[in-house]
Amino acid sequence: MRAVVIEEYGVLPEVREVPEPVAGAGSVVLKVEATGLCRSDWHGWMGHDSDIVLPHVPGHELAGTIAAVGAGASGWEVGDRVTTPFICACGECEQCLEGNQQVCPNQLQPGFNYWGSFAEYVAVPYASVNLVRLPDTMDFTTAASLGCRFATSFRAIHQVGRVRPGEQVAIFGCGGVGLSAVMIAAALGAEVTAIDTNPAALSLARTQGATHTVQASDSVVDRLRELGGPHVTVDALGSGEIVQQALQALRPRGRHVQVGLLPAGVNLDVGRLIGQELSWLGSHGMPAHAYPEMLDLVATGNLHPDRLITRTITLEETPAALAALSNGTPAGVTVIAP
Structure with missing residues (x-):
């Protein structure tokens, strides 16, 4: 099969022929119909993820058709249209049995722990726990945009942040995750303020439901307080700087949801956290069993993840697009069609 292969960190990958994956026990192999290009893939290419072993094939946001079914992967057949969370949980540990597959200690992530979806085929382990059947009306490009950024934002806003109608929500960062969060919070009836350094990203945020947009600067906290102060x-x-601004801007008893991965050594204003009874909430992905509510909202036209897709590229164009992320993240979501 054709795949994007990283031989050295930071060196432009190549598209070349490699062996196809095999459907092991409990797993399936998908023919990749579409896969997202995410900044996490760039971090992997740069050598920022200790799980990656070279040579490596990146890619973790994917949708496709089942090409092979391994022994024990019951309930699935060749030809089924599916997607999967980027966290493939084991289904057997304490956290999985409680429904918290997004924090499974035995998780595998395509494009990080093993070869991913910047290829014509990819394996999905623990298929009975991790596969999500796609509605017939959903195209693969839209489905691929769900697996990491949109699903992560849906759980962060709706299930972890518990955003309610009429609340003020401030979203820092308008890449794929942030724009998804803007759309979801607005659909839930919140008054959304989007903050970013990129005017194009802020413009796109306005089209996705942001009531206010603010250019990132030292005056962000003052501007958010002028608007009344966010509940969430x-x-x-x-970003360590963003964390401080977010906590300073929150109204008393507000909730902060941390989705972006932080560098080591970030210091929090714990005194403000205590004195204002603020809540600090981490959110990491979304389990497959939680997808139906999100898919229903897409099917009924309440959410439009397809509107965030601004570019579709080929596998051959992917190495250059990955390298271009060194110069910043373009507005919207890029999807690869192998």
Whole structure:
């Protein structure tokens, strides 16, 4: 099969022929119909993820058709249209049995722990726990945009942040995760403020339901307080500076949801956290069993993840697009059609 192969960190990958994956016990192999290009893939290419072993094939946001079914992967057949969370949980540990597959200690992540979806085929382990059947009306490009950024934002806003109609929500960072969060929070009836350095990203945020947009600067906290102060703040980027601004801007008893991965050594204003009774909430992905509610909202036209897709590229165009992320993240979501 054709795949994007990383031989050295930071060196432009190549598209070449490699062996196809095999459907082991409990797993399936998918023919990749579409896969998202995410900044996490760039971090992997740069050598920021200790799970990656070279040579490596990245890619973790995917949708496709089942091409092979391994022994024990019951309930699935060749030709089924599916997607999967980027966290493939084991289904047997304490956390999985309680329904918390997104924090499974035995999880495998395509494109990180093993070869991913920047290829014509990819394996999905623990298929009975991790596969999500796609509605017939949903195209693969839209489905691929759900697996990491949109699903992560849906759980962060709706299930972890518990955003309610009429609340003020401030979203820091308007990449794929942030724009998804803007759309979801607006659909839930919140008044959304989007913050970013990129005017194009802010413009796109307005089209997705942001009531206010703010250019990132030292005056962000003052501007958010002028608007009344958010009930909920979301760091969709992962920045120590953003964390401080988010906590400073929150109204008393507000909730901060941390989605972006933070560098080591970030210091929190714990005194403000205590004195204002603020809540600090981490959110990491979304389990497959939680997808139906999100898919129903897409099917009924309440959510439009397809509107966030701004570019579709080929496998051959992917190495250059991955390398271009060194210069910043373009507005919207890029999807690869192998």
